[in-house]
Amino acid sequence: MLSLRIAVRFLRTSPVQSGLIIAGIAVGIAVQIFVGSLITSLQANLLNQTIGSASHVTIVAIKDGDPVTYSDLVKKTVRSSSLVRTVVPVRTVTAVFTKNTQNVPLSVTGGDLTNLDTIYKLTARTQRGRASLGNGEVMVGKDFADKYAVSPGDRISLNLPRQAPVNLRVSGVFDLGSSAANARSAFTGSGFAQRALGISSDKYSAIQVQMTDPFESKAVVADWQGHLKVQGIKVNDWQVENKDLLSALASQGSSSYMIQVFVLVAVALGIASTLAISAVQKTRQIGILKALGLSDSAAGSIFLWQATIMGVVGVVGGIALGLLLTTGFTLGTAKSGSGFPIVVQPSFIAISAGIGLTVALLSSVIPTRKTTRLDPIEVIQNG
Amino acid sequence: MADALVTAEGLGKTYGVTNPTRALDGVSFEIDDAEFVSIIGRSGSGKSTLLNLVGLLDTPTDGSLRLDGHDAASLDKDGRSHLRNGLLGFVFQFHYLLPEFSVMENLTMPARIAGKPADKSEGAFVEELVEMLGLEGLSKKGANDLSGGQKQRVAIGRALMNRPRIVLADEPTGNLDTENTEAVYELFRQFNQQWGTTFIIVTHDQAIAQRTDRIIEIRDGRLVQDVRNTYGKPVAMLGEGLPGR
Ligand SMILES: Nc1ncnc2c1ncn2[C@@H]1O[C@H](COP(=O)(O)OP(=O)(O)OP(=O)(O)O)[C@@H](O)[C@H]1O
Ligand SMILES: [Mg+2]
Numbered sequence: 241m242l243s244l245r246i247a248v249r250f251l252r253t254s255p256v257q258s259g260l261i262i263a264g265i266a267v268g269i270a271v272q273i274f275v276g277s278l279i280t281s282l283q284a285n286l287l288n289q290t291i292g293s294a295s296h297v298t299i300v301a302i303k304d305g306d307p308v309t310y311s312d313l314v315k316k317t318v319r320s321s322s323l324v325r326t327v328v329p330v331r332t333v334t335a336v337f338t339k340n341t342q343n344v345p346l347s348v349t350g351g352d353l354t355n356l357d358t359i360y361k362l363t364a365r366t367q368r369g370r371a372s373l374g375n376g377e378v379m380v381g382k383d384f385a386d387k388y389a390v391s392p393g394d395r396i397s398l399n400l401p402r403q404a405p406v407n408l409r410v411s412g413v414f415d416l417g418s419s420a421a422n423a424r425s426a427f428t429g430s431g432f433a434q435r436a437l438g439i440s441s442d443k444y445s446a447i448q449v450q451m452t453d454p455f456e457s458k459a460v461v462a463d464w465q466g467h468l469k470v471q472g473i474k475v476n477d478w479q480v481e482n483k484d485l486l487s488a489l490a491s492q493g494s495s496s497y498m499i500q501v502f503v504l505v506a507v508a509l510g511i512a513s514t515l516a517i518s519a520v521q522k523t524r525q526i527g528i529l530k531a532l533g534l535s536d537s538a539a540g541s542i543f544l545w546q547a548t549i550m551g552v553v554g555v556v557g558g559i560a561l562g563l564l565l566t567t568g569f570t571l572g573t574a575k576s577g578s579g580f581p582i583v584v585q586p587s588f589i590a591i592s593a594g595i596g597l598t599v600a601l602l603s604s605v606i607p608t609r610k611t612t613r614l615d616p617i618e619v620i621q622n623g
Numbered sequence: 624m625a626d627a628l629v630t631a632e633g634l635g636k637t638y639g640v641t642n643p644t645r646a647l648d649g650v651s652f653e654i655d656d657a658e659f660v661s662i663i664g665r666s667g668s669g670k671s672t673l674l675n676l677v678g679l680l681d682t683p684t685d686g687s688l689r690l691d692g693h694d695a696a697s698l699d700k701d702g703r704s705h706l707r708n709g710l711l712g713f714v715f716q717f718h719y720l721l722p723e724f725s726v727m728e729n730l731t732m733p734a735r736i737a738g739k740p741a742d743k744s745e746g747a748f749v750e751e752l753v754e755m756l757g758l759e760g761l762s763k764k765g766a767n768d769l770s771g772g773q774k775q776r777v778a779i780g781r782a783l784m785n786r787p788r789i790v791l792a793d794e795p796t797g798n799l800d801t802e803n804t805e806a807v808y809e810l811f812r813q814f815n816q817q818w819g820t821t822f823i824i825v826t827h828d829q830a831i832a833q834r835t836d837r838i839i840e841i842r843d844g845r846l847v848q849d850v851r852n853t854y855g856k857p858v859a860m861l862g863e864g865l866p867g868r
Contacts, residue, residue, distance in 0.1 A: 242735050402775040528719045531680060533708020533736050534780070535701050617680045620715065621671070 350433025
C-alpha cells in the first residue's frame, strides 16, 4: 500500500501539524465522552434519588384518604404485567410525635419488612440498630433521630387521630438518602397501621408498584385504569406527578447533545482546515508523484489514509482522556462528598469512536478530491 | 514497417480560450528506439510544451501522437499514468525529489508506484544504478541533504528506475555547473548506449546539443529544423535557435 506509506511519511514529517489534528480529535472525543457520560449519570442519579425508592405506579381509592381494597381483581391485574418489578401494599397513617412542647408530624408507613425492602431497601439502609418491624416496633429516619435524640432501643410515644397515644420501641434508624424523608417518615409493621387506621385486613392506603423500567409506566397505567375504574380505584403515574422534573431532564439532555454536536463540529472544522492546508503544502509532491505515474485514486487515498490514521489515533487518545476525566471527576467529587459516580457506557464510547472516525473521514473529503483532481502539469509547469 | 517508438503528426497546442496562445503548431516527427535527440529553440518557442505532450503530461489540442503503438488520444487518465510510469522516464530542470523520502526511496519510487517490491527483486539493478550514478553511501540520506549535482543524479536514476524505453529531459542541466553538466551528459550517453534507452533532451546548452545524434529545432511553435548530427559541422546547421556562447 504505497498510498498508506506516503500518508504515514507525510504525517511523520510534519509532526506538529499531525499532533495538533490528533490532539483536536482526542479533545473532542474526550469532551464528548465526559459531557455525555456526566449528563447521563447525573440524570440517572437524579432519577434514582427521585423514584429509586418510591412507587412508580400507585393504586389508591378515588376518594382521597379512603382505603383501597386489595381485591383478587386488583391482584390479578397487577400480577398480569411482566413490566412489574414489585408490588408493595402499604398502610400509611399520620402520627404526631411530641417532644417537650414540640409536635412533630410523622408519616408512618406500615407493611411487611421484606416486602417494603423491595422498594425502600430499609434493611440495607439501616444505619443504627437493626431493621425490624415486629409488633410494637418502629423505624425512624436519621434526621429525626438526630434532631430529637432518639436511639435504637428508646421508646417513643405517637399520637394517632381519634386514638390514645401509643408507645413504640425504636428498632433501627435508617437513611433514605433525603433529609426530608429522613425527618418525616417512619415505618412500622402492617398490623399497627391497620389498627391505627381501623380498616380490615384486605384494605390498604395504597398499592405501590415499581416497574422494571420506570418509563414504561404510562402504558401500564392506562391499561390498569381501564380494568380498575369500576372498582372506585384510580392509578397514579410517577411520570405525571413528576412532569416538571422530567421536562427539566429532557431539556438538560438536549442541551448536552447540543454541546456534543458543537464540539464535534468545531473539531471537524479544525481537522478539515488543517488537512486542507496540508494538502496545499503537499501539492508539489502529489504533482511529482502523479508525473511519475501514481494514479489519481492512489493519490486521492493518501489524505484518506492520513485522516484514518489521525482519526484512529485521536479517537483512542480521546477515549483514554475521556475515561481519565470521568475517573478524575468521580474521585474528586467523591472526596468532597457531594458526588456521584460517572458511569461511562461502553456503547456510548463506541458511538463516540464511530462519530470521531466519521468526522475525521468527512473532513478529508475536500483534500482528497483536490489531490484526486490535481493535474501534474500544474506542478511541472510552475516549477 | 513497424511503428516508430514516438510518432507525432501535426501536433498542436493552444493554451487558453479567451486569450489563446498558440504554443505549438503542426509539429511532426518520428523517433526510434535508442535515439539520442535534443530539442533546441529560443525561450518561449514551445520546447517544454512539446516535451510535456510527448510525456503524456499534457494533451494536444490537435494532431496525433503515438507512443510505442499506443494512440495517446485513446488513453484514459490511468492509461496515461501507467505509460508515464513504465514506458517513460522524466528528468526536469528542477530535480523534483520528494523531500520527505530518502535517496533510496526517491530512486525506487517509480518501482513502488508500479507495485514492485523495489528493494528486493530489483536489488541488483538498483545497486548497479547507484554505482553508475556515483551515489554510493548516500542511499539513506534525506533527499534534501544532497548537493545540486547529486540531486539531479538521483532524479536521473529515478527516471531510469523502471527501465523505460524513453527518457524525456527538460533542461536537465539548467541549474548545474559545467562539471555536473558534463556528468549528466555522460550518464545519459552511457544509459543510451548500454541499454538502448531513447533520450529526448530539451536544452539551451550548445555543448550538449552538439553532442546529440539528432537535433530538432522549434521556432514559434513550429518545427523548423530536424537534422542528424554529422559531428563535423553541426553548429553551422543549427541556425539561430541556439544562443551563442
Ligand atoms: N499554461 C500555459 N498557459 C498559457 N500559455 C502558456 C502555458 N504554458 C506555456 N505557454 C506559452 O506557450 C509558449 C511556449 O511555452 P514553452 O514553455 O513550451 O516554451 P519553452 O520553449 O519551453 O521556453 P523556455 O526555453 O523558456 O523553457 C510560450 O509563449 C508560453 O508563454
Ligand atoms: Mg521550457
